[in-house]
Amino acid sequence: MQVIIIGSGSVGSSIARELLSHGHKVTIIDEKPEVIGRSPDIKNAHWLIGDACELSVLKQSHPETCDVIVAATGDDKSNLVVSLMARSEFGVPRTVARVNNPKNEWLFDDSWGVDVAVSTPRLMTALVEEAVEVGDVVRLLTLQTGGAMLVEYTVPMDHPIIGHTVDNVQWPAETTLTAILRDGTPITPTGDDVIEGEDELFFITTPEGEEDIRLLFS
Template identity: 35%
Template sequence: MRGRTMYIIIAGGGKVGSYLAHLLVGKGHDVAVIEQDTEACEALSDWGKALVINGDCCDLGALIDAGIEKTDRFAAVTGDDADNLVACQLAKVRFNVPLTTARINDPRNEDIFHKFGVDFALNSTNILATVIEEGIIVNDMIPLVSLGKGKATLVELKISGESPVTGKTIRELTWPTGCVVASIMHEGEVIFPRGATVLNAGDIVVGLVAPEAEEQFRRVFRKG
């Protein structure tokens, strides 16, 4: 799906949904937002770059009005876990949306989302706790998203000028088992690396790392 414009529906137009809409439109995608709150809808409508539906994301009529029958991606990011789960279920089962993503507000509900087939269930509370806990201890690598019930974590790491990887290609480095470099942000551009890709000071590396490989992955970028 990368490299082409997608049609994406966001259920929830509060702070999270609004930010997500701005981000996705900025990346060139077509976005529709379903939101019950009239004031939030008016703010998004004034922005004028997304289709805004004032309605319930669990209502078939609102979903159809938003274009659910043609959507490539569906993200439910309301503050209510029940609404997020039901909306994703409707998108996946009733309308065969290829990929659904849900925001989880209560960590205790995470297993339910996975059980009912939500493709990506993001536990914002656990992610925030991990960032706070690990970010204070090791501020060079920040966990972004926990995937597969904790079997892997998407992490972000900025390369310092003193890092031993600076100036080297991906293939020149020895990478631990259980990790992969997913992307590199270089001077504002996203790069999907190959073996010949050179790492530079200031680059932001995003890696997919298994829990047992996190420390080894971090050491690749450390001096000494």
Template identity: 55%
Template structure:
């Protein structure tokens, strides 16, 4: 996979290193000369310039890449880069970093964003998830805001204990993707029994969240969305 990352600060470089370790091709675009550190990510292609400038992106050959990541520390720059990537270059997958949770509502399809990652919201959600038992916790927004990754930790005395996964009556647009049990990551099979204190991860549409909450007998719903 060929990926372009706008923003080569600590976040952008870390993402690039992970992708390169996975065998992907990476280009880093950075306008600040003090952030250009080719020695830190020598396997990446480095471009010095403003990722919001159409001419620069054309010269860099953005059209030849499959995925772009807007990872700068400026939400305005991330939005403009995302929009250019989607509308001018037809990039299939646009992932954007949200620095200020108050701006999260902007990061949707109208700005070319497929997936928005709000670090403050994600960290808050993970902290909340660690102590929220019996509540549905939204961890991440996916697919241009049309779906979410949500989590529920079953109470110790859950009435679902001992029931097979196949017996759950889930909404049409919700899927159980993982069960976290102790130190194990379980890919759920139809006959797997549920246990108290299981952490269940679902991908669900926004519209199906309330139905999912009811189906699981969840007490409440928690989100850190602004």
């Protein structure tokens, strides 16, 4: 897979490091020349120095041939501009954008060319809530394309859903149970799987489905 990453800060570098370790081709665009070589473990990435918000700079990375662009800078305006240019000017199939300020999250949608918006503060909050609030529906990630989202629910030990098979539960419309995490082991759910206490249930759903999940487990 060919990936272009905008920004080589801690977030961009971490993403590049993981992708390179998985054998993907990575191009990193950053304004600061001194960042090249700062992290030896991402030296195999192709580097391009310049402001990716400038069309001429972004064009040098050949985004028309890439599979994904990741806008990972610490500036929300830059991430939005890059995402919009990637989609409108180069037809990049998939864009992932970092949201730094949760107040700007509403902007990161398809109208700005963003497929997946990742809000670090929201994700950290969700992970904290997921760790301490058994029995509450927690939103982990919003996928702007189609308005889908990933939510998680940890089943309390005394919940009446325990003992029922997946097929016996009337899940809300526009909601798919995609995974069960049990004792740290991920399970691909089948209709015959029996739900147990402290199971972590992961759903892909819509905003309406999220509310229906809350009603189901309330």
